[in-house]
Amino acid sequence: MNRTAKTLRSTIGAKALMAVTGVALLLFVLGHMVGNLQVFGGRDMLNKYAHTLQSLGPLLWVIRGALLAILLLHVWAALQVTRANRAARPVAYEHARQDLATSYAARTMLVSGVVVVLFLIYHVLHFTVGAVDFAGSYGGHADLDGTEVHDVYGMVIGGFKHLPTALIYVVANLILVMHIAHGAASLLQTLGFRSQANAGKVRAFGLGFGVLIGIGNLAMPLSIMFGMVGD
Amino acid sequence: MNLNLHVWRQSGPQDKGRMEQIQATGISADMSFLEMLDKVNEDLIAAGQEPIAFDHDCREGICGTCSLMINGVAHGPDGATTTCQLHMRSFQDGDAIYMEPWRARAFPVIRDLMVDRSSFDRIVEAGGYVSVNAGAAPDAHANLIPKAEADLAMDAAACIGCGACVASCPNGSAMLFVAAKIGHLAHLPQGQPERARRARAMVAQMDVEGFGACSNHFECEAVCPKEIPVRFIAEMNRDFLKASLCGQE
Numbered sequence: 001m002n003r004t005a006k007t008l009r010s011t012i013g014a015k016a017l018m019a020v021t022g023v024a025l026l027l028f029v030l031g032h033m034v035g036n037l038q039v040f041g042g043r044d045m046l047n048k049y050a051h052t053l054q055s056l057g058p059l060l061w062v063i064r065g066a067l068l069a070i071l072l073l074h075v076w077a078a079l080q081v082t083r084a085n086r087a088a089r090p091v092a093y094e095h096a097r098q099d100l101a102t103s104y105a106a107r108t109m110l111v112s113g114v115v116v117v118l119f120l121i122y123h124v125l126h127f128t129v130g131a132v133d134f135a136g137s138y139g140g141h142a143d144l145d146g147t148e149v150h151d152v153y154g155m156v157i158g159g160f161k162h163l164p165t166a167l168i169y170v171v172a173n174l175i176l177v178m179h180i181a182h183g184a185a186s187l188l189q190t191l192g193f194r195s196q197a198n199a200g201k202v203r204a205f206g207l208g209f210g211v212l213i214g215i216g217n218l219a220m221p222l223s224i225m226f227g228m229v230g231d
Numbered sequence: 232m233n234l235n236l237h238v239w240r241q242s243g244p245q246d247k248g249r250m251e252q253i254q255a256t257g258i259s260a261d262m263s264f265l266e267m268l269d270k271v272n273e274d275l276i277a278a279g280q281e282p283i284a285f286d287h288d289c290r291e292g293i294c295g296t297c298s299l300m301i302n303g304v305a306h307g308p309d310g311a312t313t314t315c316q317l318h319m320r321s322f323q324d325g326d327a328i329y330m331e332p333w334r335a336r337a338f339p340v341i342r343d344l345m346v347d348r349s350s351f352d353r354i355v356e357a358g359g360y361v362s363v364n365a366g367a368a369p370d371a372h373a374n375l376i377p378k379a380e381a382d383l384a385m386d387a388a389a390c391i392g393c394g395a396c397v398a399s400c401p402n403g404s405a406m407l408f409v410a411a412k413i414g415h416l417a418h419l420p421q422g423q424p425e426r427a428r429r430a431r432a433m434v435a436q437m438d439v440e441g442f443g444a445c446s447n448h449f450e451c452e453a454v455c456p457k458e459i460p461v462r463f464i465a466e467m468n469r470d471f472l473k474a475s476l477c478g479q480e
Contacts, residue, residue, distance in 0.1 A: 007475040011404075011444035012434055012468050081444045088336050088403030088443030094239070094250050095329035097399065098303040102448035107401070109446065186447040192469030195462050 008077075011084055012190075018077035019187035021070045026184060026209065028067060029176075033216040036156075040219075040229060043153040047144050050152035075117065082110060105182040112179040119172035126165075127155065135162030160224035169221040173214060181210035232258045232324035236271065238283055239331045241340050248340065250329075253283075260320040264307065265290060265297060267319050284343035292316040292456065295391030298398070299344055300331040305395035305454040313393065313456040333398035337405070337440040350440040351392050351408060358432035359412040361421045380418050387414035389457040396451035402443030407451035409437050410463035417470060427474035434471045 007013040035053075038046045053060065099107070125131045130138035137158025142151035160166040185206025188194045194202045223229045234255040241248030255271045262270065265287050272282035288296035297314040301307035307317040322328065332340050337350040376384075390411035397405045413430055416422030422429070445464060452461045 003478055004476065007472070010434060010438050010471075010475070011406075011442075012471050013475065015444055016468070016472055081446075084438075085402035085404070085443035085446070088441060089334050090336050091334050093300060093303060093331055093334055095237070095300070095303045095331065097300070097401070099401075099448075099450065100304070100399075100453035101450050102401070106446060106448050182447075189447050189461070189465050190445070190468055192465045192472070194465045196460055199462075 009080075011081065014077045014080045014084075015190045018074055018081065019190040021074040021077065022183050022187045024070045025074060026180065028070075029180070029213055033213055036220060037216055039153065039156055040223075043142060043151075044144060046153040046156070047142055047149050047151060051144060051147075051149045054150070071117075071120075075113070078110065078113060103182065105178040106186070109179065109182055112175045115172065115175045116179055119168070119176075122168070123172075126159070127152075133159075135159045135165045137162070156220070157224055157230035160221045161227075161230065163225065166221040166225040170218060173217040173221075176217070177210040177214035179210075180213055181207050184209040232260060232319065232322070234258055234267075234322065235325070235327045237327060237329045238343070239340075240281075240283070240343055241332075243342055244339055258319055260318070262319045263290070263315055264299070264301070264317040264319065265315050284341075284345050286345050287315060290315040293391060295393035298333050298346065298393060298395070300329075300333065300398055302329050305333070305399040306393075306456055310453075311456055311458050313391075316456075333394050335394075335397045335403040335405075335442065337403075337442050338394060338397065346394070348392070348394050350442075351394065351405070353440065354405070354409055354433050354436045355392075355412055357436035358425065358429035359416070361416060361425060363421070374420050376419060384415045384418035387411045387418065387459065387463050390415070390459055391457060393456060395454045395456060397442065399450045399454040400443065400445075401448055401450065402446055404445050404451075405437055405440070405442040406445045406464050406467065407455065407459060407461065409433055410461075410467035411459050413467045413470060414463035417466065426470065430467065430470035430474045434467070 008017050035049055036046075038049050056063070105112070122132060126133060127138070135158055137155045140151035140154045140158075141148050142154060143149075160169070183206070185194075185202050188202045188205070236253040236255050237250050238253055239248060240251045253271060253275070255267060256274070258267050258270060265285070268283060268285055275282050286296050286298050288294045290297075292313040292315060295313075297306075299306065299314045301314070301317070306312055306314050308321055309317050330344060332338075332344045332346045333348075335346075338346040338348055341347050388411075390408060392408060392412075394405075394408070396407035397403055400406075413433055416429065417426055447461075449461050452459070
């Protein structure tokens with residue numbers, strides 16, 4: 001355990017921790033998107049999916065706890081690395097250092113990461129807790145094969161028909177796409193899977209993963225906003 | 232050609248330092264960048280002023296002594312070129328040229344444009360070698376090395392330790408340098424016995440020196456005068472993680 005702790009405190013170890021927790025978070029984001037896309041299958045389909053998740057009981061809380069722990073480790077590693085990076089150049093250049101190779105997404109990882117975390121807090125308070133609900137669509141019930149369940153479908157449709165709410169989701173997801181586009185490719189380099197031969201594929205994988213999440217996650221608020229889905 | 236130079240002047244490690252404007256006159260387009268500085272220094276000395284202190288040695292692009300951040304790019308605007316091999320034909324008459332030392336906590340400024348890069352030496356001392364018994368030179372074919380591996384080892388061994396990777400990295404990270412020094416031995420059979428210990432020791436020393444971490448911007452690769460690819464950073468990460476987490480000696 002001591003050996004692992006020592007490794008994680010090194011610059012490469014902290015980056016590896018960020019990469020490994022990043023993989024877990026990417027898998028979650030993908031699963032979350034696929035599950036939610038069931039909104040296009042109609043009220044019963046999405047409500048049934050939501051009801052199944054809520055019926056998991058203690059297991060649901062284990063999953064939530066694990067996700068939170070993974071997220072906190074990801075953020076801790078990011079802060080650790082950022083602190084080391086800032087300290088590494090105490091005197092700045094007078095003439096701005098020119099960027100020759102990096103991308104906008106890579107340079108703004110910290111900012112996009114902070115935005116994603118803030119959005120996550122809002123998202124949980126909105127759709128899970130119902131504490132921040134500008135659209136006023138939380139808390140309805142619906143009938144599912146004779147059982148009364150939470151009307152998640154109605155909540156999502158009502159939420160995204162509210163323009164400011166939908167726009168928050170659209171903007172936040174665009175920033176998430178950027179974070180993923182750099183992160184998904186970057187983690188392969190950090191964990192040592194990138195080479196000269198597969199460099200193009202690694203870049204395409206990051207961009208592709210980001211765009212895939214973007215298409216799926218933006219399809220929901222946009223189609224509902226424009227009245228293409230919902231009753 | 233005449234140039235408007237903006238040069239970092241700092242009388243010593245304790246001095247705060249400042250940018251100073253110096254007019255360079257009568258510069259030939261065929262001069263190297265360092266010859267241009269020699270000419271400027273001769274003019275400064277003739278005028279009774281302090282010449283600009285800068286690092287240089289071989290002036291052939293192979294020793295890694297020259298440095299200089301030129302208009303925000305390590306070793307200036309030409310790719311795969313050290314400052315000494317950069318020529319004034321890359322600039323126009325009347326250009327403003329900003330010259331600054333490498334900026335990193337682990338590279339303290341000695342004077343003007345000179346920095347102390349002994350942190351690199353300490354990283355190499357930590358494990359960038361192979362322990363062998365000295366004696367008669369072994370037969371050339373005693374160790375068979377596939378051509379592709381030998382080429383990779385040479386690609387990494389091309390590192391001249393100039394520090395441009397650190398200077399150009401947004402994080403002041405030395406990972407391309409350390410990866411090259413680990414990589415050229417990791418691709419040879421002679422480097423295998425101490426491979427795990429070497430990765431751990433050199434990365435640990437890199438952290439002690441206060442270099443930053445890699446955020447995969449790849450600015451280092453873009454300015455490296457020897458075009459060392461960042462694949463060696465991926466390989467170093469793999470070696471370091473394997474050695475550290477599996478407790479290899």
